[in-house]
Every structure is written in C-alpha cells, then in structure tokens.
Amino acid sequence: xxxxxxxxxxxxxxxxxxxxxxxxxxxxxxxxxxxxxxxxxxxxxxxxxxxxxxxxxxxxxxxxxxxxxxxxxxxxxxxxxxxxxxxxxxxxxxxxxxxxxxxxxxxxxxxxxxxxxxxxxxxxxxxxxxxxxxxxxxxxxxxxxxxxxxxxxxxxxxxxxxxxxxxxxxxxxxxxxxxxxxxxxxxxxxxxxxxxxxxxxxxxxxxxxxxxxxxxxxxxxxxxxxxxxxxxxxxxxxxxxxxxxxxxxxxxxxxxxxxxxxxxxxxxxxxxxxxxxxxxxxxxxxxxxxxxxxxxxxxxxxxxxxxxxxxxxxxxxxxxx
Amino acid sequence: xxxxxxxxxxxxxxxxxxxxxxxxxxxxxxxxxxxxxxxxxxxxxxxxxxxxxxxxxxxxxxxxxxxxxxxxxxxxxxxxxxxxxxxxxxxxxxxxxxxxxxxxxxxxxxxxxxxxxxxxxxxxxxxxxxxxxxxxxxxxxxxxxxxxxxxxxxxxxxxxxxxxxxxxxxxxxxxxxxxxxxxxxxxxxxxxxxxxxxxxxxxxxxxxxxxxxxxxxxxxxxxxxxxxxxxxxxxxxxxxxxxxxxxxxxxxxxxxxxxxxxxxxxxxxxxxxxxxxxxxxxxxxxxxxxxxxxxxx
Numbered sequence: 001x002x003x004x005x006x007x008x009x010x011x012x013x014x015x016x017x018x019x020x021x022x023x024x025x026x027x028x029x030x031x032x033x034x035x036x037x038x039x040x041x042x043x044x045x046x047x048x049x050x051x052x053x054x055x056x057x058x059x060x061x062x063x064x065x066x067x068x069x070x071x072x073x074x075x076x077x078x079x080x081x082x083x084x085x086x087x088x089x090x091x092x093x094x095x096x097x098x099x100x101x102x103x104x105x106x107x108x109x110x111x112x113x114x115x116x117x118x119x120x121x122x123x124x125x126x127x128x129x130x131x132x133x134x135x136x137x138x139x140x141x142x143x144x145x146x147x148x149x150x151x152x153x154x155x156x157x158x159x160x161x162x163x164x165x166x167x168x169x170x171x172x173x174x175x176x177x178x179x180x181x182x183x184x185x186x187x188x189x190x191x192x193x194x195x196x197x198x199x200x201x202x203x204x205x206x207x208x209x210x211x212x213x214x215x216x217x218x219x220x221x222x223x224x225x226x227x228x229x230x231x232x233x234x235x236x237x238x239x240x241x242x243x244x245x246x247x248x249x250x251x252x253x254x255x256x257x258x259x260x261x262x263x264x265x266x267x268x269x270x271x272x273x274x275x276x277x278x279x280x281x282x283x284x285x286x287x288x289x290x291x292x293x294x295x296x297x298x299x300x301x302x303x304x305x306x307x308x309x310x311x312x313x314x315x316x317x318x319x320x321x
Numbered sequence: 322x323x324x325x326x327x328x329x330x331x332x333x334x335x336x337x338x339x340x341x342x343x344x345x346x347x348x349x350x351x352x353x354x355x356x357x358x359x360x361x362x363x364x365x366x367x368x369x370x371x372x373x374x375x376x377x378x379x380x381x382x383x384x385x386x387x388x389x390x391x392x393x394x395x396x397x398x399x400x401x402x403x404x405x406x407x408x409x410x411x412x413x414x415x416x417x418x419x420x421x422x423x424x425x426x427x428x429x430x431x432x433x434x435x436x437x438x439x440x441x442x443x444x445x446x447x448x449x450x451x452x453x454x455x456x457x458x459x460x461x462x463x464x465x466x467x468x469x470x471x472x473x474x475x476x477x478x479x480x481x482x483x484x485x486x487x488x489x490x491x492x493x494x495x496x497x498x499x500x501x502x503x504x505x506x507x508x509x510x511x512x513x514x515x516x517x518x519x520x521x522x523x524x525x526x527x528x529x530x531x532x533x534x535x536x537x538x539x540x541x542x543x544x545x546x547x548x549x550x551x552x553x554x555x556x557x558x559x560x561x562x563x564x565x566x567x568x569x570x571x572x573x574x575x576x577x578x579x580x581x582x583x584x585x586x587x588x589x590x591x592x593x594x595x596x597x598x599x600x601x602x603x604x605x606x607x608x609x610x611x612x613x614x615x616x617x618x
Contacts, residue, residue: 054514088516095514100507105529114525115515165515175514 002069003173003205004030004053009066009076011045011052011229018278022048023229024285026066027303030173030222035199035206037220037237039213039252043274045229046209050175052076053207054093055083071172088115092166096178098159102150108134108161109146115168129168136201137164137194156187160194167198174199174206180215188212192219213256217241222309225249228274228285231303235310245304245312248286284314292316347609348602354609357601364595368414377405379412380563388581398583400573406587409565414591416477416566420550421543424481428488429539433532435489436496437523441504447497454490462487462549463556470558480559484546492535499531537610541603544596551592567592 011023023045030036038046051057053068055075068075071090075083087093095101103111112130113123121129127146134142137160139153150158159179166174176195180188196219199206210216216223216237223240225233225248233246244250251270253259260267272289275281284290287297296315303311348354367374383403391398397406439450460468466483473479503509503526512522553559554568555575562569567588574584 056510056513084516084518086516087514093511093514095507095511097507101511103508103512103526103530105533106526114512114517114521117521118516162511 001032002029003032003071004207005067005069006053007067007069009049009052009068010064011048011057011061012064013058013061015060015278020277021229021280022061022277023052024280026226026229026231028222028224028231028234030205030207032205033199033203034221035196035208035219036222036224037216038207038209038224038226039211039216040226041211041252041274043228044226046226047177048229049226050093050177050207050209053175054087054091055080085118088171089118089169090171091173091175092169092171093175093177094159094163094166094179096181098155098162098182099150101162102158104150107147107149108153112146112165112168115165119169130164133164133168134161136198137161139164156183156191159183159187159191163191163195163198167202167204170202171204174204176206176208178210179208180210180212188215195219213253214258225252228280229277230285230313232286232314233310233312235307239307239310243306243310245306245310245317246286246314247290247292247316249312344606344609348605351605351608353601354605357598357603357605360594360598361602364414364591364598365418367411368418371408371411371415374411375405375408377408379408379565380404388577390581391583397587398581400570400584401577401581404563406570406584409570410567410587410591413565413567413570413588414595416560416564417547417550417591417595420477420480420484421546424484424546425488425539425543427481428485428492429535431485432489432492433496433528433535436493436531437500437527439493440497440500441519441523441527450493450497454493457486458490463552466549466553466556466558470553475553475558475561477560477564480550480553483553484549487549488539488542488546492539495535495538496531499534500527503527503530533610537603537607540606541600543603544599547592547596547599 006029007027009023009026010021013020013022026045026049028036038049040046048057048061051061052063053070053075055078057063063076066076070086073082073086075086078086102108106114109127109130113126116126116129119126130146131142134145139145139157139160145153150161153161159182163179179195180191183191192215195206208216208220220237223234223237224231225240225246227248233240233244233249240249241253244253248270255268255270257267270289275285275288281287283299284297284301287293290297294316299315301313301315303313304315304317305311306317348358381404386395386399386403387401389395389399395405395407397410399405400409435450439447462483465486466479469479469483500523509522509526512526517525550559550566551568551571554566555572556568557572559568560566569588571585571588571592574581574586574588578585
C-alpha cells in the first residue's frame with residue numbers, strides 16, 4: 001500500500017528573470033509504515049517539494065503537471081478548503097527550527113488544544129490526549145508542562161514537543177523537514193530514535209528530509225536523492241548507499257566525512273555549483289559537474305531501473321538486474 | 322526538570338495576576354511612577370465615589386451662592402450659577418474617564434481588526450487601508466472635530482467618534498507592521514501546515530503576540546484623549562451644558578478669570594493633574610515592561 005505517490009511532478013515559480021523550473025518530473029512513493037528519506041544539498045528543491053505536497057506554495061509558485069496522490073485524492077487538484085482539512089489530521093509537519101515553531105506567548109497546553117480544534121473533544125479530553133502524547137515523547141511532568149510557555153523548555157524538549165504536536169492527530173503521513181538540523185549530535189540521535197519509535201507506535205509513514213547522510217542511513221527504509229529539482233536516484237537505503245547508480249549520489253556519499261577511513265587534509269567536495277534553474281539544460285542536470293561526462297549526457301535523461309525499486313536518472317548507470 | 326531552562330520573562334509574555342502585582346511594585350519603586358499611580362487612583366476614586374464625597378448636586382443652580390471663593394463649605398468655590406465646583410469637578414471626572422476608557426477601548430478594537438486585516442490580507446487591500454489611515458491622520462484633530470460637529474451637532478458621541486478617528490490609524494499601523502513580521506514566523510507556517518485557517522491563525526497566534534505592546538501604547542494615549550475631550554467641551558463641541566466637564570468648567574471660568582480665578586483653576590487643575598498622572602504612569606509602565614527602552618528618554 002502506498003500512502004503518498006508523487007508522479008512526474010513539475011513546479012514552477014514565476015520570477016522577474018523568467019519562469020524558474022524548481023521541480024522537474026519528480027516521482028517517488030512513500031509506502032505505508034515506511035520512512036522515506038529525501039537527501040540533497042541546499043536549493044535542490046526539498047522545501048519546494050514539501051510545500052507542494054502541503055498545498056502551501058508561495059503565491060508565485062504553481063504546479064505545472066504531474067500528480068500528488070494521497071489517500072485517493074490528487075492533492076494538486078484539491079481546493080484550499082479541502083487541503084486545509086487534510087493538513088493536521090492526515091498530513092502533519094515538523095519543522096527545522098524548534099525555537100520558531102512554537103508560539104512564544106501561548107502556553108504549550110493551549111497550543112496543543114488549538115491543534116485539536118476540529119476534533120470535537122471537550123477541553124479536558126483534549127488535555128488528556130496532549131498529556132498522553134507528551135509522555136510518549138518523554139517530556140517530564142507532562143501534566144505541568146501544559147501550563148508552561150515554550151521558553152521554559154530546552155531546544156531538544158521544544159523539538160520533542162513539536163513532534164508531539166505533529167503526531168497529536170495521528171496522521172497517516174508525517175513530513176519531517178530537517179527536524180534534527182538545529183540540534184546537537186547527542187540530541188540528534190535521541191530524537192531520531194524517538195521518531196522511529198513513535199512512527200512504529202502510531203503506524204504512520206514518514207517523509208524525512210535531511211542533508212545528513214548518517215541520519216538518513218540510520219533512520220530511513222528508502223532514500224530519494226534530489227539534485228537541482230530532480231530525483232536523480234531512488235531505492236532502498238541499502239541499494240542506494242551500497243550501490244549508488246548516479247554519479248551525483250556516488251560523489252555525495254564519498255563526501256560524507258563519516259565515510260573517510262583515513263585522516264585527510266581536505267575533505268572531498270564536488271566542484272561547481274547548482275545551475276541556474278531559470279535556464280535548465282535539456283540534458284543531464286548534473287553533467288557540468290560530472291567527471292564521467294559522455295556524449296549520451298546531452299540528451300534528456302529518464303529514470304533507468306537498476307534493480308527492483310532502484311532507479312537512477314543516468315544514461316551511464318549500467319543495469320544490474 | 323533539569324532540562325528546563327528559565328529565561329527572564331519578556332514583554333511578550335501573557336499577563337498573570339502575580340505579574341500584575343510584580344509590575345505594580347516595580348512602578349511604585351520609580352518616584353514618577355508612584356506619583357502618577359497615586360494621581361490616577363485619586364482621580365478614578367473621586368469619579369467613582371462622587372456621590373458619597375459631596376453633599377451637593379452637580380447641576381443644582383443656587384443663585385444666592387454665586388461666585389463664592391473656596392471655603393470649607395465649597396472646597397473649590399462656586400461658579401456663576403452658584404453650583405459647587407468640587408462636585409462638578411468630581412462628576413466631570415466621570416465624563417473624562419468614561420470618554421477616555423470607552424473611546425480607547427473602541428479605538429483598540431477597531432485598530433486591531435483593521436491592522437490584522439491590512440497585515441495579513443492581500444497586498445492591494447493593505448495599500449488601500451494605508452492610504453485611508455494616512456488620509457485620516459493628515460486631518461488636524463480640531464478640524465476633524467469641527468467638521469463632525471457641524472454635521473452632527475455637539476455631543477459626547479461626537480467626542481468619542483473624534484477620538485476613535487484620531488487613534489485608530491496609529492493603532493492599526495502598529496498592528497499591521499507586527500502582523501507583517503509575524504506572518505513570516507515559523508510558528509505561523511507550522512500552524513498553516515497543521516490546517517489552521519487564516520482567521521484562526523490571526524486570533525490564536527498573531528493577536529497574543531501584538532496585544533501587549535499595544536496596550537502600553539494605548540495607556541500612554543489616555544492623557545491625549547482626556548485633553549481632546551476637555552478641549553472639545555471648552556470649545557462647545559463636546560458635552561452640552563449643564564453636564565459637568567472639565568473643559569466646560571474651564572470655559573465657565575474663562576470669561577471671569579480676573580475677578581473669580583478659582584472657577585478656571587477648578588476646571589484646569591484636574592486636567593493638568595490627570596494628564597500628568599496618566600503620562601507618568603504610562604511611561605513608567607513602558608519602561609517596566611520593555612527593558613530595551615530603559616535609560617532612554
């Protein structure tokens with residue numbers, strides 16, 4: 001069963017310098033009860049993808065083809081009211097900055113009651129539910145925590161509260177937008193273990209966005225590698241990490257400091273930068289930075305299957321079936 | 322609870338009963354603040370308990386007692402119709418304070434709603450409303466009052482409408498600016514992503530963040546409102562005689578200021594003391610709640 005299925009999604013932003021093609025032919029699935037990681041460098045379209053799923057693209061953005069299928073609806077065709085009804089109860093989101101995601105002048109309990117405003121529960125029932133989920137994310141003295149304000153909690157606790165708020169309505173899909181980036185390393189591990197535990201407990205699917213390969217490897221069942229608004233490779237975590245088919249994915253893995261076996265003076269990098277998306281080249285998007293460039297790269301690339309469920313958008317990725 | 326950190330309470334924090342007591346103590350520690358608070362309390366007390374504080378009627382004419390100077394019988398003397406001025410000042414305080422509180426409350430409500438709409442709504446609406454605010458603000462208060470009174474006649478309602486027209490643009494602008502900033506904050510995005518509607522976001526998330534600073538500002542505007550009411554009543558644009566108002570008493574004494582100065586003093590002194598009291602109190606409150614402004618003029 002697939003919870004979220006994105007097919008050939010294209011997103012454009014109209015800017016003064018012309019239309020910006022932010023996402024091109026993005027396709028991937030989030031199966032039920034699986035954690036799918038999206039990895040890519042800054043500006044590769046991760047946030048645009050989230051906003052497109054949530055129906056919260058900026059005013060100058062539009063979906064120009066493709067579909068986002070969720071529980072039998074095509075989200076690209078739903079009106080604002082219907083999208084609003086899905087956000088929260090069915091699709092919930094945790095954001096990167098735990099300091100900013102909680103309203104500083106509203107108590108935690110009131111914020112959690114606000115989230116349940118469509119539930120029809122009484123005030124005390126709502127509070128009981130809030131306490132239960134706060135206990136699950138291991139907030140000490142959860143009952144008293146309801147009366148407190150966000151500044152009375154530490155950063156890690158705030159992020160756990162934000163996760164609790166997102167899972168309060170037991171959504172089918174949790175979108176986690178770099179939820180551990182603002183936390184230090186110890187908290188990161190704890191938060192990831194907690195997230196995994198809650199995901200199994202509630203039985204939801206998770207779309208986990210990160211640029212931290214170690215976190216993705218630890219947490220995710222499947223991985224989607226994005227580059228400049230395109231999915232360049234996708235497959236199970238094992239497939240992608242052990243046998244990367246796309247040169248970008250391979251180089252990205254090589255650049256992970258955790259994979260360096262010996263001490264080097266300079267960490268490896270990928271030379272060059274992301275191309276200007278207003279003038280997207282017709283051929284392979286990664287070709288200008290690729291060290292395995294060939295004449296075949298001039299043509300438009302399609303996703304080539306490498307193994308069952310493992311695809312790479314590279315003409316040179318040899319099929320190993 | 323080892324993980325819990327406690328930061329110093331910020332201005333944005335919601336007021337609780339304990340906080341109010343704490344703030345009062347801090348106001349009392351400042352000499353000007355204590356002075357202001359006492360003046361304000363005396364004025365409010367006089368207005369509220371006016372019926373018990375004097376034996377006279379504010380509007381009872383008694384020709385035998387005309388133009389009497391201050392004495393034990395008439396603490397502030399009597400006016401040209403023999404009315405006890407102390408009684409009239411107390412009852413005038415009711416008018417002044419009622420106008421101040423009522424019209425400030427109305428200005429705040431309208432200002433908040435308009436500011437939220439301008440800040441959160443579409444761009445064209447924002448521009449239109451800014452134009453409207455600036456147009457209203459460009460009228461001098463007296464001109465506005467004259468125009469309105471010409472159309473509708475002098476009354477207390479006219480005073481309230483003038484005050485509301487003068488105050489709303491300023492409040493709305495402040496709310497608008499804050500809303501614009503908060504609109505981009507992550508907790509508003511988070512609320513959107515959890516399916517909250519715009520109206521809900523404004524009510525639940527934006528309002529609590531903007532209301533605190535605005536209340537302080539409004540408290541500093543109260544002396545201005547009192548002066549507007551007194552001024553309009555002095556010019557005959559406000560309350561109708563014989564209703565006691567500080568501005569009207571001042572006007573009664575103004576014609577005979579050489580022979581019977583106590584009438585003008587009875588009208589003028591409460592205006593000065595009350596505006597001073599509210600100004601001191603407002604400024605001290607601002608300093609107490611906003612540490613960033615401390616030590617600045």
